[in-house]
Amino acid sequence: MTSTQARKTRRAVLQSAIDAGARCATADPDLWFRSDSEPQITWQARRVEAIQVCTGCPVRAACEELALRDGDGNHHVDNMVGGGLSGTQLAAARTAKSDRLTAVVGADRDTERRLLDDLAVELRTQAGLNPDGRRNGGRLRQGENQTEQNLRIRALAASIRQIRTVRRARAGWVVAA
């Protein structure tokens, strides 16, 4: 796997986590971005509101890492929120964590990384299955299928969380995405 492929794969894992657990999924996406002509005073109020939503988000760390990897944020422009940080805070975090960011990108190439990727793919597949459409012994068993699917999804998510926690702790990141 090349480093470019590894970066893309890691990005997919982070995006899957965010897709599965983003607290902002049902919110107005405009809340996280300042419009071109928006006065600073109204943006400040919305920025505080957006950061409050992010603070309780279960995938905040993944969101922050993806934002850092994507180069979101600007030292000189206050116009967005991502991963619980303002754009200027993201830019500062990218500078402060540049060594750790390089380390986690480098770690993408190892075997553990590939296992994580496989688990994430299976998690996405399981989450996309329709339990109504599966049959067992010729009879629909929707309730049992749903329970079985939920258990599998929880087990996959737990495995991913565990591996990710270990990897990120090794790389010096305190909070696991």
Ligand code: SF4
């Ligand atoms: S941290 Fe904030 S921007 Fe990121 S997924 Fe969660 S709510 Fe959305």
